[in-house]
Amino acid sequence: MSELLRVSGVVAGYGSGPAILNGSDLTVEPGKIHCIIGPNGAGKSTLLKAIVGILKPREGEVVFEGERLNGMRPDQVLRRGIAFVPQERALFPKMSVRENLRMGGFVLDDRVELQRRIDEVLERFPVLKERADQLAGTMSGGQQQTLSMARAMLLRPKIVMLDEPSLGLAPKIVQDMFDIMKMLRDEGATILLVEQNAMMGLKNSDWGVVLDLGRTLFEGPAKEILSDPRIQELYLGGRSSAAA
Numbered sequence: 001m002s003e004l005l006r007v008s009g010v011v012a013g014y015g016s017g018p019a020i021l022n023g024s025d026l027t028v029e030p031g032k033i034h035c036i037i038g039p040n041g042a043g044k045s046t047l048l049k050a051i052v053g054i055l056k057p058r059e060g061e062v063v064f065e066g067e068r069l070n071g072m073r074p075d076q077v078l079r080r081g082i083a084f085v086p087q088e089r090a091l092f093p094k095m096s097v098r099e100n101l102r103m104g105g106f107v108l109d110d111r112v113e114l115q116r117r118i119d120e121v122l123e124r125f126p127v128l129k130e131r132a133d134q135l136a137g138t139m140s141g142g143q144q145q146t147l148s149m150a151r152a153m154l155l156r157p158k159i160v161m162l163d164e165p166s167l168g169l170a171p172k173i174v175q176d177m178f179d180i181m182k183m184l185r186d187e188g189a190t191i192l193l194v195e196q197n198a199m200m201g202l203k204n205s206d207w208g209v210v211l212d213l214g215r216t217l218f219e220g221p222a223k224e225i226l227s228d229p230r231i232q233e234l235y236l237g238g239r240s241s242a243a244a
Helices: 044-052 073-078 097-104 111-124 126-130 141-153 171-186 198-203 223-229 229-235
Strands: 007-015 018-028 034-035 059-064 080-083 158-165 190-194 207-212 216-223
Touching: 007 044, 007 190, 018 044, 018 059, 034 044, 034 126, 034 198, 044 073, 044 080, 044 158, 044 190, 059 216, 073 080, 073 141, 080 141, 080 198, 097 141, 111 126, 111 141, 126 141, 141 158, 141 171, 171 198, 198 223, 216 223
Parallel strands: 018 216, 034 190, 034 207, 080 158, 158 190
Antiparallel strands: 007 018, 007 059, 207 216
16 A cells, blocks of 8 residues: 555644544555544544644654654645645635735745746636635635635645535535545545545545544545444444445
8 A cells, every 4th residue: 555644643732731632543645535534522633733733743753755744844844745724724815816826835936936836726726717806705615615725736735634624615515625626636636634524525535534532443445434334323423325
């Protein structure tokens, strides 16, 4: 099994508080959509923050392409090819779509190359091209999430990490978000997402990870997780569409 990212025995928490992650493990393979599910408080978002450097692991290690990321700042992790789209999207609401994209490329020193990539992203996402001069804060939730994802792709990362991308979106828009993820995967990107809508997340992913009480309980092909009676009972409301 090829390996792009490996998380081993990570223990992490906020400040001097108790550990939220209690020895989490995770393996991310290239060119796949990986979905992390689990109950509220399981440590899903905390795991993404530990990977990207927002939180420093107290124990364990995070290894990306053979390099240990422990202790690196988020901007250093970003430069190595891991982009993070947080739950709150972190857009600049009083800036236009184009300006938000420009801010997303802050680590690129070549301004000509940055403009070329912005033009490419706008061509890839017509809804953003149509609204290139619109203020981000005036767009719909789905359009804002699309902008967040497009801004992450501007740097051509090897892994895009998404924290609750479907939060607050209508079901039709949620499927649109997953269709964008599949398009990015088909173009060679690797996706790692946390998703509270476990059913939808697993149905649209290649690989699933079950996290609970800060530990990885199970990981494997998403279809197998969907059809596992134990997972269905504990995390999928007792029934999955795969088994229906």
